[in-house]
Amino acid sequence: MTPRIEVVAIDSLMVRLFDAIDEGNMPWVLAASQRLRDAFGQQLIDLVPSYTTLMVQFDLAPGEARQRILQALEGLRPDAGQAGRRHEIPVWYHASVGPELPVLAARGGMSEAEVICLHCGRDYPVFALGFAPGFGFMGLVDERLATPRLSTPRKRVAAGSVGIAERQTAAYPAVSPGGWNLIGRTPVRLFDREREGYSLLQPGDRVRFVAVERAEFINLGGDDSPLEAQA
Template sequence: MKARVEVVAIDCLMVRLFDVIAEPNMPWMLAASQRLRASFAGHLIDLVPSYTTLMVHYDLRALSPSQARELIDTALTDLQPDAQAGGQCHVLPVWYDLSVGPELSLLARRSGLSVAEVIARHSGREYQVFALGFAPGFAFMGLVDEVLAAPRLNTPRKRVAMGSVGIAERQTAAYPVVSPGGWNLIGRTPSKLFDRERDGYSLMQPGDRVRFEAVEPAEFIRLGGDDRSLEVSP
């Protein structure tokens, strides 16, 4: 594997391992992340993984740009994914309903499926967590069934309820906090995705796997879900 190193800032380099998003990339990304953390050790300020890249923010007072590149080259030499490595598997209960998932009917029309089939397709596979971003605890997951892929809304909503589950292109995610957003909403989870008291804050981390499990409204409420409506129109 030939990684490309790109300059992001005077003290920040981007390591590009792949050019396309794919689930088989993740073991390589995790292995590279571990190697880079070990290589930079105390000189690493932050390491931000994404679908195909790793952003390395290092201490410029301790390392020159050329030294940082040398550490990257050393870390990635003979890189191999760890067959035993793997993140946690999370099961997120979801109440799929038009009252909290207003795009369910839209996705059904686009795909030619019934609403029940859309729910079955979305909850019927396991998803890889590729990256965290946008909001604290917001995990970008994929890949959804191609028939469910849908572009983001033309006009993002000003407020999306905490726990809202959505689809954008072939990605899926759940909103950890109330925030703006333009994803197609299909349901809501009662799971606490972001917690300041949790180590690492986020329930999920890159490399984890997620399965959505359809639940009835009574179970959603029992688990702490909030069925109150929030602004759901763009």
């Protein structure tokens, strides 16, 4: 593998490892992240892994930073012993909190139970964090669940809302605008300033969504305030 290095700013370079999103990318991205952290040490300001790239922000001359990147990634191989954490995230799947659940079912010629089963049926790697603190972009959902973002985003999406956009899935860590197709809600706090690292999810982690009934959702601290379907 020969990484491509692109200039982002005077103190930032983008390392492009792949051109397409794929679950198999993550072991390489994690291995590259560790090598770059070791190579830059205290001169690393920030390192942001994503689907196919790593953004490196540094405190040294750009030419030296480029050389460190090339040297660090020479002979890169995934580390079989390096893996993120696995999380099981409970979700109450219901049209009152996930208005697009029946929409996705009808579009795919499935029952709502089949949609839920498909969404819960696999582990999802966390590709990247973004959009909002603690918002983990995950995938890839079963092709039968793939659906475009809403043509008009909602002005307000409840915290914990679980949604799908194209073949990605995510849960909103806080109240915010959003255009993903909502199918349920989790009571889990995805971003907490009292938690070390703040975000529950990190790139390279794996997530399995687990369907729960409303009573358990409420017992776990969930908010069952309904959302309206998007026209």
